[in-house]
C-alpha cells in the first residue's frame with residue numbers, strides 16, 4: 001500500500017500538477033510535495049502524488065558499492081585464512 | 086531512462102548472500118515492518134536462502150491489515166447514510182469488519198467507489214455538490230501527507246462536501262511496542278522505504294539509542310532487500326546499533342520536509358487502535374479543528390454497532406511476529422485469498438496472502 005513507483009515528469013501543468021510517464025502510461029499527478037521537481041526529473045509516485053525526486057546519482061553509486069561486495073568478500077576470506085594459519 | 090535493472094541482478098544478489106553467510110554467525114531475528122517488503126521477500130524466495138542463523142519475521146506493516154474492525158465498521162456506517170458517497174483505495178474493499186465488508190455493502194446498494202488517488206475523490210465531490218463524499222483515509226506516513234494536501238485543496242476550492250475519515254497511523258511508536266514485546270525479541274529492523282521517504286531517519290533514532298536495536302531503511306527490489314539485511318547483519322557482527330539507509334535513491338536523511346509540514350498543518354497526533362496490537366498512544370492522526378469542516382466524524386457523527394473480533398483468526402499474532410502465517414490453524418484450510426477470514430489474507434500485502442501465494446506452506 002505504501003508502494004511508490006518511479007516515473008519521469010514529462011510536462012509541468014497548472015496548480016502544481018504534472019504529467020508523468022509511469023512505465024509507458026501517462027498520468028496526471030500533483031507536485032505539491034516536491035516543489036523542487038523539474039521537467040524530466042524522476043519522482044516516486046504514490047496515490048497520485050510525487051513524494052520524492054529520485055536521485056539517479058545515488059542509485060548508481062549504490063550499485064557500484066554492491067558490485068564490489070564480491071571483492072570485499074574475497075579480501076575478507078583471505079584475511080580469515082591468514083588468521084587461521 | 087534511469088536504469089535500475091541492477092537492483093534485480095542475480096550476480097550482485099549472490100555476492101550479497103555469500104557475504105551474509107560470512108557475517109551472520111550469531112542467531113538473530115530481523116523483522117520487516119512493511120507489507121511491500123513482506124511481498125518482495127516471499128516472491129523472491131529470500132527467506133529460504135538466508136543463513137540458518139538468520140530468521141526473518143513479518144511485522145505490522147500492511148496498513149489495511151492493522152486497520153481495526155471498528156474503523157471498517159465506521160466506514161460502512163457512512164455508506165449507510167442517505168446522500169453519502171464513500172470513496173476508498175481498492176485494497177480496503179474486501180477487508181471484513183465485524184459484520185460486513187465494503188464490497189458486501191456495495192453489492193447491497195451502498196454508493197462506495199474505488200479511487201486511485203484522494204484527488205479523484207475530490208473530483209467526485211466537485212461533480213456531486215448535493216452529496217457528501219467521504220474518503221476513507223487509511224495508510225501510514227507515506228499516505229497521510231497526500232490526504233493532508235487534498236484537504237488543503239478542498240478548502241481552497243471551497244468543496245465543503247469533501248470529507249475525510251482519518252484512520253491513519255504512524256509507524257515509529259508501534260516499533261517501540263514490538264521491541265518491548267518479550268514474545269518476539271527483535272534483533273534488527275528492516276525499516277520501510279517509502280514511509281521513511283517522508284519522515285527520514287530521525288524518528289527511528291530511539292531504536293538504536295534506547296534499545297540498541299540495529300535498523301536499516303530498505304528499498305524493495307531483491308538486491309535492495311538483501312543489502313538492507315546485509316547491513317543489519319554487519320551491525321550485529323560489529324556490535325553496533327545505528328539507523329542506516331540502504332535506499333539512498335528514495336530516502337533522504339531528513340525525509341521530505343514539505344510533506345512533514347503538511348502532516349503537521351492538517352493533523353494532530355491521537356491514540357490509535359492497531360488490529361492485534363491494541364491502542365498505541367500517539368500513533369493516530371486526527372484532523373485539526375481548523376480543518377474540522379472536512380472531518381467526516383465531526384460533520385456526520387455516526388455510531389456503528391459495537392465491534393467484535395473474528396473467531397479463530399490469528400492476524401494479531403501474525404502482525405506482531407509471534408507466529409508465522411502457516412502456524413495459524415485456519416491458514417490454507419478455512420482461510421484462503423478467495424475465502425479470507427482475516428485481513429492478513431485479504432490484502433495483497435498481508436503476510437498470510439504473501440505466504441499463501443509464494444510458498445508451499447500448508448498446501449502440500
Ligand code: SF4
Nearest residue numbers: 399400413420427437
Ligand atoms: S491465515 Fe487467515 S485466519 Fe489465520 S491469521 Fe491469517 S488471515 Fe487470520
